[in-house]
Amino acid sequence: MKHTVLKIVLAGLAICWGSVSSADVWPQLRGSTGDGISREKNLPVKWSADSGIAWTCDLPGRANSSPAVTANRIDVTSQTEDNALWVISVDRKTGKILKQTKVGTGTLEAKADPKLWAHRHNAATPSPIADDEHIWAFFGTGLLVCVEAKSGNVTWKKDLVADYGKYDVSFGMGSTPRLWGDLIYVACMTKGPSYVVALNKQTGKEVWKSDRKLPAADDGPDAYSTPFVWQHDGRAELLVSGSDHVNSYDLKSGKQNWVSDGLTVKSLYGRVIASPVAADGIVVATSASPGGGGLGHVLAVKGDGQGDVSRSHQLWRLPKTTPDSSTPVVFDGKVYLTTDSGIATCADIKTGEQFWQKRLGTGPFHAGLVAGDGKVYALGIDGKCVVLEAGVSGKVLSENQLAGTFYATPAISDGVIYLRAYERLYAISGAK
Numbered sequence: 001m002k003h004t005v006l007k008i009v010l011a012g013l014a015i016c017w018g019s020v021s022s023a024d025v026w027p028q029l030r031g032s033t034g035d036g037i038s039r040e041k042n043l044p045v046k047w048s049a050d051s052g053i054a055w056t057c058d059l060p061g062r063a064n065s066s067p068a069v070t071a072n073r074i075d076v077t078s079q080t081e082d083n084a085l086w087v088i089s090v091d092r093k094t095g096k097i098l099k100q101t102k103v104g105t106g107t108l109e110a111k112a113d114p115k116l117w118a119h120r121h122n123a124a125t126p127s128p129i130a131d132d133e134h135i136w137a138f139f140g141t142g143l144l145v146c147v148e149a150k151s152g153n154v155t156w157k158k159d160l161v162a163d164y165g166k167y168d169v170s171f172g173m174g175s176t177p178r179l180w181g182d183l184i185y186v187a188c189m190t191k192g193p194s195y196v197v198a199l200n201k202q203t204g205k206e207v208w209k210s211d212r213k214l215p216a217a218d219d220g221p222d223a224y225s226t227p228f229v230w231q232h233d234g235r236a237e238l239l240v241s242g243s244d245h246v247n248s249y250d251l252k253s254g255k256q257n258w259v260s261d262g263l264t265v266k267s268l269y270g271r272v273i274a275s276p277v278a279a280d281g282i283v284v285a286t287s288a289s290p291g292g293g294g295l296g297h298v299l300a301v302k303g304d305g306q307g308d309v310s311r312s313h314q315l316w317r318l319p320k321t322t323p324d325s326s327t328p329v330v331f332d333g334k335v336y337l338t339t340d341s342g343i344a345t346c347a348d349i350k351t352g353e354q355f356w357q358k359r360l361g362t363g364p365f366h367a368g369l370v371a372g373d374g375k376v377y378a379l380g381i382d383g384k385c386v387v388l389e390a391g392v393s394g395k396v397l398s399e400n401q402l403a404g405t406f407y408a409t410p411a412i413s414d415g416v417i418y419l420r421a422y423e424r425l426y427a428i429s430g431a432k
Helices: 001-018 160-164
Strands: 054-060 073-079 082-093 099-104 135-136 143-148 154-159 178-180 184-186 193-199 206-211 228-232 233-240 247-251 256-260 278-279 283-289 299-304 314-318 329-331 334-338 342-348 354-357 370-372 374-379 382-390 398-399 410-413 416-421 424-428
Touching: 073 135, 073 424, 082 143, 099 154, 154 160, 160 184, 160 247, 160 283, 184 283, 228 278, 233 283, 247 283, 247 410, 278 329, 283 342, 283 398, 299 410, 329 370
Parallel strands: none
Antiparallel strands: 054 424, 073 082, 082 099, 135 143, 143 154, 178 184, 184 193, 193 206, 228 233, 233 247, 247 256, 278 283, 283 299, 299 314, 329 334, 334 342, 342 354, 370 374, 374 382, 382 398, 410 416, 416 424
16 A cells, blocks of 8 residues: 555656756746746856857758757757758767658748748747657648657648638747647637637647637737746636737646736737746736837736736736837746847846846847756857846846857757757757
């Protein structure tokens, strides 16, 4: 009997541990939950093209999907010039490509002038999810696939456009799904179909679908953010930001827990790209318009409400500090943000009090911020990564330059930082 109880306890611990960022894997965008936090120590501080690089890997095609890191692989997606969509697995130790699987073809359906987005965005913008046996990859065409990692065989595929309706979004579908337990959560927020759907990871079959049509004008209904799993008070919930609102869903049923407005931008082009984050009982969401200009909002909402909490639970907001695409990170009670133009801010998550604000560079900065080991990492598209000391000092520890164009958010695993440029993957071990 004691052995049986022990097995049950250990199994429960394994499930819980598999649901948070661990020391050796970073299996999806911004880690398991989406908080962007590494719990590791001795993370890299300094590197350059000539120092601190464990390996580099040239990738076929081009994309901005972030790496998914498992025990032995790094998985990314890409789109080649013939519009083929690929899942690519790289050996974690050597940087050699293990397998390339063509999973489909297609282009991004976008209403805006391609001059505004084609240089930085394509159907392979959403990031993959992985475990030791499988890779789940979503593309801006609406294609969602499950690939067997060892063989490269497609276990199942699903066309979300065929199932739920054609996308009507200015810059094309760019949201990354979130895996939690046995369910994959996909958020679709457009002028047309808008919903959150949970799919069984083993079969692709729908478990629940919640329509998400909220009041928003002009480009406001469009969103490119990724769901966030918030663990607190012994439970977990799904946070989704877009269409001028942020809200919470029950992970098992899809029932809405609460919703708040407050993200409306006074611009024809206002929309949400950055994902929500949360800590210490507070949810932080952002909205912006292209080019910044201080039109967006950084909004903090107390996350213990029910129903419409727009008037009762909004805590604070910050003007003129709004990220365009870069998702904030909350680390040790402080929110770190950077605007498109490279102005970084550190604020208290409970009060919104700003501890410091400084320019990191000319930008643009689109990659989400990540943090760990007392450091915050801000990566610009020109390959300059600014490493900041976490805390009220805002001290710049280093500025590190690599060649390439970087929109993808870094991944951190087992003391290594993985940076994905358009056509190259870097493993950063740090200068010793």
